Amino acid sequence: MKKIVITGGPCAxxxxxxxxxxxxxxxxxxxxxxxxxxxxxxxLDGIAPWTCPSVLDFQTRVVALQLERENAIEQLxxxxxxxxxxxxxxxxxxxxxxxxxxxxCDRGICDCHAYLTDEEYSKALAENGLDEVSALGRYDxxxxxxxxxxDNPNAYTRQNNVARFEDxxxxxKANGRGIRAWAPHLAxxxxxxxxxxxxxxxxxxxxxxxxxxxWKTATEETGAQNQDxxxxxxxxxxxxxxxxxACRYDGASMPCPxxxxxxxxxxxxxxxxxxxxxxxxxxxxxxxxxxxxVTDRAGEDRTAAFASGADETLHIAREHGCRIxxxxxxxxxxxxxxxxxGTFSGKLVPGQGVTASLLADAGITLLDETDFAAx
Ligand code: SF4
Numbered sequence: 001m002k003k004i005v006i007t008g009g010p011c012a013x014x015x016x017x018x019x020x021x022x023x024x025x026x027x028x029x030x031x032x033x034x035x036x037x038x039x040x041x042x043x044l045d046g047i048a049p050w051t052c053p054s055v056l057d058f059q060t061r062v063v064a065l066q067l068e069r070e071n072a073i074e075q076l077x078x079x080x081x082x083x084x085x086x087x088x089x090x091x092x093x094x095x096x097x098x099x100x101x102x103x104x105c106d107r108g109i110c111d112c113h114a115y116l117t118d119e120e121y122s123k124a125l126a127e128n129g130l131d132e133v134s135a136l137g138r139y140d141x142x143x144x145x146x147x148x149x150x151d152n153p154n155a156y157t158r159q160n161n162v163a164r165f166e167d168x169x170x171x172x173k174a175n176g177r178g179i180r181a182w183a184p185h186l187a188x189x190x191x192x193x194x195x196x197x198x199x200x201x202x203x204x205x206x207x208x209x210x211x212x213x214x215w216k217t218a219t220e221e222t223g224a225q226n227q228d229x230x231x232x233x234x235x236x237x238x239x240x241x242x243x244x245x246a247c248r249y250d251g252a253s254m255p256c257p258x259x260x261x262x263x264x265x266x267x268x269x270x271x272x273x274x275x276x277x278x279x280x281x282x283x284x285x286x287x288x289x290x291x292x293x294v295t296d297r298a299g300e301d302r303t304a305a306f307a308s309g310a311d312e313t314l315h316i317a318r319e320h321g322c323r324i325x326x327x328x329x330x331x332x333x334x335x336x337x338x339x340x341x342g343t344f345s346g347k348l349v350p351g352q353g354v355t356a357s358l359l360a361d362a363g364i365t366l367l368d369e370t371d372f373a374a375x
Contacts, residue, residue: 001074001077001078001081001100001101001102001103002100002101002102002103002140002141002212002215003070003074003102003103003104003105003138003139003140004102004103004104004105004139004140004141004142004143004208004211005104005105005107005108005139005141005142005143005182006018006021006104006105006106006107006143006145006204007107007108007111007142007143007144007145007178007182008144008145008146008147008175008178008191009144009145009146009147009149009150009171009172009174009175009176009178010147010149010156010166010171010174010175011147011148011149011155011156011157011158011171012145012146012147012148012175013145013148013197013200013201014106014107014145015106016197016201017145017200017201017204018034018104018106020201020204020205021104021201021204021205021208022034022104024205025102025104030100030101030102031077031080031081031101031102032101032102032103032104033073033077033101033102033103033104034073034103034104034105034106035066035069035070035073035103035104035105035106036069036106037106037107038062038065038066038069038107039062039107039111039112041065042058042061042062042065047061049115055115055116055120056116056120056123056124059112059115059116059120059124060123060124060127060128062112063109063112063124063125063127063128063130064127064128066105066107066108066109067109067128067130070103070105070138073103074103077101077103081101102212105139108138108139108142108182109125109130109135109138110135110136110142110181110182110185111178111181111182112124112181113177113180113181114174114177114178114180114181115174115177118261118264132184132265136182136184136185139185140187140211140215141185141187141188141189141208141211142182142185142187142188142189143189143191143204143207143208144178144179144182144188144189144190144191145191145200145204146175146190146191146192146193146365147171147172147174147175148193149166149168149169149171149172149175150172150175150176150193151192151193152193153168153169153172156168156171172371173370173371175371176367176371177371179324179365179367180262180367180371183234183236183265183266183324184233184234184265184266185234186234187211187214188234188323189207189211190323190324190365191203191204191207192365233265233266233267234266234267234323234324235266235267235269235320235321235322236262236266236267236268236269236322236324236325236326237269237271237313237316237317237320237322237324237325237326237327237359237364238259238262238268238269238270238271238325238326238327239270239271239272239326239327239328239331239334240270240271240272240275241253241254241255241272241328242254242255242256242259242260242326242327242328242369243255243259243260243268243270244260245270245272246281247272247274247275247281248281248282249274249281249282249283249284249285249286250282250285251281251282254328254369256369258369259326259369262326267320269316269317269320269322271313271316271317272309273306273309273310273312273313273333273334273353273354273355274286274305274306274309274333275309276308276309276312276313276316277304277305277306277307277308277309277310277312278305278308278309279302279305279309283296284296284297284298284300285297285344286302286306286332287332287339287340287341287342287343287344288332288339288340288342288351288353288354289342290341290342294306294332294354295342297344306332306333306354306355307354309333309354309355310333310354310355310357310358310359311358313355313358313359314355314358314359314362317359317362317364318362322364323363323364323365324364324365324366324367325356325359325364325365325366325367326366326367326368326369326371327353327355327356327359327366327367327368328368328369329368329369329370330348331353332353332354333353333354333355333356334353334355334356334368335351335352335353335356335368336352336353336356336366336367336368337350337352337368338350338351339351339352339353352366
């Protein structure tokens with residue numbers, strides 16, 4: 001029996017998406033069992049981060065309830081499937097045409113890592129007899145729906161969920177922390193925001209179908225599931241300056257401890273697009289102009305070097321199989337959400353650096369170091 005997690009940032013459309021997935025699976029004859037979200041139910045019962053002695057205390061209870069529900073539903077599903085198999089075998093003499101069931105969890109245990117420090121997360125798991133590897137290993141695949149707050153803060157709302165307490169800014173950060181929490185899982189999928197919700201849900205179901213095809217192939221080829229695959233380390237592209245490399249325009253670095261710590265669980269792939277594009281260190285700072293060219297403060301056109309560095313970075317990302325990048329905010333190469341406006345006056349505008357834009361177009365999910373600042 002396979003168990004998947006559908007999770008996501010606040011206001012990602014998870015509840016509607018889950019109903020859609022259940023309907024689609026039923027349509028193709030796959031028995032589906034849903035494990036309801038533990039955190040929301042606790043909050044609706046008055047047990048919330050703000051009523052508990054600490055966030056750790058609340059999240060430890062979330063893990064306990066989630067675990068209890070998953071175990072109960074697994075047992076129930078098993079009993080139902082055995083009873084159905086007996087009935088079918090009694091009628092037809094065979095039972096092997098029954099489709100394998102899927103348990104769909106509305107969030108999973110590792111989601112609590114998004115609200116805890118690494119040390120607190122280990123404590124919450126240990127209280128419930130788990131560690132990081134066994135928590136990840138409970139699930140066969142994980143699908144994270146991105147919060148609308150990440151790409152369209154104006155569309156973010158708290159009105160359709162009384163248990164949602166974050167504002168748009170915090171929701172975007174929680175979205176990033178959720179991705180970080182699940183990224184070590186090999187079968188981890190990030191579903192971005194699309195022009196319509198139907199497209200987003202379509203992308204989610206297509207990813208689930210891909211996983212189901214992979215399970216089928218693996219079962220056919222080996223006759224068994226690969227139990228260790230979920231603990232393989234995920235390769236993640238990272239701006240080298242965040243890891244302490246002195247590659248910035250002024251010859252300095254911008255080490256971010258929260259990003260450096262990720263090396264404990266992820267394979268970090270450092271890149272500096274401006275150096276890869278052939279620019280020296282130190283160098284005159286550059287900014288993207290309103291017409292798309294990149295010029296440095298002395299007025300020299302650096303567009304070709306920035307484009308070349310972006311191409312080289314994408315090549316490295318593909319060679320390593322990176323699906324996620326953590327880049328330096330506000331850089332004309334690496335900036336993910338905002339960049340300087342081209343006047344060298346310190347004014348920020350919405351936009352992406354040259355490399356970030358190319359990586360995003362190639363389908364790589366991008367975060368910056370500010371997504372980890374609160375953790
Ligand atoms: S190009 Fe990116 S990695 Fe290199 S120094 Fe600038 S922000 Fe850091």
